[in-house]
Structure formats: C-alpha cells, structure tokens
Amino acid sequence: MTTRHFVTRLHPDDRVDPGRAGPQVMRHVTVNVAESPLAWLAARGMVSDAQYRAGERLRTDYERAGLAGRVTMRWDAAPPSKSRGGARAADASLARIDAHRRFHAAVEHVGPGLADICWRVICAGEGIGGAEKALGWPSRSGKLVLTLALDRLARFYGTG
Structure with a gap:
C-alpha cells in the first residue's frame, strides 16, 4: 500500500501576472504527490x-483524448439533439480530437525509443523499475532516459 503525501500548491491554471498590480486571486489545491511516478520524481527534485x-501536459492530453482502456461500461446519456444544446457535445468532441492529435504529435516528437518510457511512466502510471524490467533495460537507466524524453516533451509543449 502506498502512503499518501499531500502538498498544497497553486492551481496550474492560475498564473501570476507580473504586469498586474495588487493582489491576485489564486486557488490552492491539495495534491497527492505520490499519485504518479512523475509527481514522485518532481517532489524529490529529480525532474x-x-x-x-x-x-x-502529455498525461492530460492522454486522458482527455480517452486513450486509456475503459474499466466499466459507459453510462453516459445519449448526446442531446441539435435543437437542445448539441453544440456543447460537439465542442467536447472537438476538444477530445485536439487532445488526441496533440498526444500523438508529442509522442512522435519524442521519438520511438523514448516514447515507450513516456507512455509507461507518465500515461500508464507504471513505476520506473517496472518500466525498465518490461522494456528489458538495465537497472537504473529508466530515470535518465525519462529525463531525456521529458526534455523533448518540454520543447514540444513549450514549457522549457
């Protein structure tokens, strides 16, 4: 059983505007940093x-695109008709398509050798040790390869 480690952080959508004077409203959220292997690495200063x-961003695109396998049956209601707000359903579909395109473009940008570790650790939430074993890599090589892949992702998404 994993232990929970909660940290209060600023919400990622709330950015400080340096050109704006006065107090700015920001939401604080409590995050379980033990939730994903990437968050675990970030909490320890390893990335x-x-x-x-x-x-x-890659994980968000993966989840928004609906690429993960479903565990249960979909219980969503049928999409509303065009006369009763069908545009909202279309917007959701377009957002899903955009996320799907971004995810595949990001994985292609990372490259075939590095995309495997990205998908396993970031999207599937597999630990680095398990990913190394599954990929047949030597022990302690996964973190180095993951950081190289994350550098390419940062260039793709413009975060670095």
Whole structure:
C-alpha cells in the first residue's frame, strides 16, 4: 500500500501576472504527490519544473483524448439533439480530437525509443523499475532516459 503525501500548491491554471498590480486571486489545491511516478520524481527534485509540466501536459492530453482502456461500461446519456444544446457535445468532441492529435504529435516528437518510457511512466502510471524490467533495460537507466524524453516533451509543449 502506498502512503499518501499531500502538498498544497497553486492551481496550474492560475498564473501570476507580473504586469498586474495588487493582489491576485489564486486557488490552492491539495495534491497527492505520490499519485504518479512523475509527481514522485518532481517532489524529490529529480525532474525540473519544466519537465514535470510537460509530462503532466502529455498525461492530460492522454486522458482527455480517452486513450486509456475503459474499466466499466459507459453510462453516459445519449448526446442531446441539435435543437437542445448539441453544440456543447460537439465542442467536447472537438476538444477530445485536439487532445488526441496533440498526444500523438508529442509522442512522435519524442521519438520511438523514448516514447515507450513516456507512455509507461507518465500515461500508464507504471513505476520506473517496472518500466525498465518490461522494456528489458538495465537497472537504473529508466530515470535518465525519462529525463531525456521529458526534455523533448518540454520543447514540444513549450514549457522549457
């Protein structure tokens, strides 16, 4: 069983505007940094802030695109008709398509050798040790390869 380690941080969507004077309203959220292997590495200073943000953007695109396998049946209601707010369903579909395109473009930008570790650690939430074993890599090589992949992701997403 993993232990929970909660940290209060600023919400990622709330950015400080240096050109704006006076107090700025920002939300504080409590985050379980033990939630993902990438967050665990970031909490210990093993990846830079730009690398962490790029990895989180990849994971967000992966989740928004709906690429993860479903565990249960979909219980969503049928999409509303065009006359009753069908545009909202279309917007959601377009957001999903955009996330799908961004995810695949990011993985292609990272490259075939580095994309495997990105998908396993960032998207699937697999530990680095397990990813090394599954990929047949030597012990303690996964973190180095992951940081190289995160550097490429940071260039792609413009976070670094």
